[in-house]
Amino acid sequence: MILGKRPDAERFLTRPNEGFNGAQVRAALIYGRDLGVVRERGQQLAAKIAKDPNDPFDVAQLTDGDLDADGGRLEGELAAQSLMGGRRLVRLRFSSDKASLDKLAAEALTRHAAGELNPEAFLIVEAGNLGRDSALRKAAEKAEGAAAIPCYEDEPGDVARQVREALARDNLSLSNEALQLFVARMPKERGVARQEIERLALYLDPGSGALATPADLEGFLGVEPEASLSDAAADAFGGRLADAQAGLRRAAQEGEGGPAAVRALGLHLGRLRRALTLAKNGAGMQEAAKAAGVFWKQEREFLRQARSWSLEELDRIQPQILEADRQCKSAGAPDQLIAERLALTVAGRARRLGL
Incomplete structure (x- = not known):
């Protein structure tokens, strides 16, 4: 079933055990362009299902890579019983474009929503901006025992x-x-x-x-990350890897570590997304760049990038920025190396886009 209206989605996320319209819900697909909202809602729902969403005994956390390596992994986790007597929770973070994995996840969700696996288990799938042709999205929308929750960008x-x-x-x-x-x-x-x-x-x-x-x-x-970081982020999204790496290392010498570098890359992505979204809704690109907070001296380079990047391409990069941010915050993580690898990934994608 589709929970497209915010009051319906919020009610379900707050009280998932009550089901919806009399139906017992065993699975939820949370998807959308803004992965920050998707992750936030996924965490909110997980906290209502499991006492500890990070408990390795009652909670299984999978990615589409796990499905690619083992096609039966998801159904196996959904059929398993809790080792500690609590309610079992299976969380799948799905970001693949492979139709075969989309179909595999859809089949598992359909079987589980119908109660064919462990009926006491709960499945949460967090995904990006699934199109109408996605088998996973169709399955969640059709099944009575599943909730499809689209996440739109905040107004x-x-x-x-x-x-x-x-x-x-x-x-x-x-x-x-x-x-x-x-x-x-x-x-x-x-x-x-x-x-x-x-x-x-x-x-x-x-x-x-x-x-x-x-x-x-x-x-x-007027406050931005250190100039070196701001320049490095612009260089990475402009496909200039050597300049981006030099900027990151210069910033490190100035005392700006990996987390700040990753944040600068995220801010630059956010400006590109805002400008492209405004342009898609009819705004002129220069007007959109100003609304996105682009400084006039950086406008020419920003517009050059905006002509090559698309919202879909930004969607592919965003999960990697979020993951790099998470890794940088882990104790003992080589945050400078993580930031440089992320810059390499972004610059590589930019080069493939013709920048």
Whole structure:
């Protein structure tokens, strides 16, 4: 069944054990272009199903790579019983374009939703922007025992609400004019947007009770990652690997580590996505670039990149940026190497796009 309306989706995510319209739901497909929202909703649902979503005994975490290596792996995990007596949860992060894997996941979801495997287990599939021809999406929409939850990019009103609520928790607020200004400059990716809100809260001094005006935000909106990182991100998306690596190493010497480098790459992707989305909806590309917060001196290079990158290509790169960010935050991780490998991946993709 399709839970396309936000109230329906939120009700199910909050109380999944109640099912929907009288049907017991055993599987949920959460998908969409904004993987930050997909991951957030997947985690929210997992926390309602399992006491500990990271428990290796009751929770199995798979990727499409696991399905590619072993076609029966997903059904096997769904048929297995819990080792510790809790409710079994199987989580699949699906990002493959292979029709064979799409079909394999669809067949497993259909069987499980019908109760043919372990009927007490629950399946969560987190996927990207599945098209209407996706067998997995069709299966989730058709099965009574499954919920298909599309995740759309946040509208400006949604972003404004998130900003107000997040700042209020730190006893901070923005005037209407400042809020509009900040929202207009926000990246569309929810994960990156949350980082920007957190950064703004720190800038305004948490707990100070500040009510910020546009003038108060001038310094913040002008703040970018170190110039070397900003340049490195632009070089990577422009296909200039050597320049990108030099910029990353220069930034490292200036004290900017791997997490900041990955964040800079994510911010650049967010600007490209916002500009391309605005252009797709009818805006001129120069107007879209300005709305995405591109500095005028960088506009020519940004527009060159925007003519080659597409929303679909950005979708392919985004999971790797999110994964690099996660790896960088792990204790003892070689974050500088992770950032350089990510820059290599982005630059390589850019070169294949003709940049």
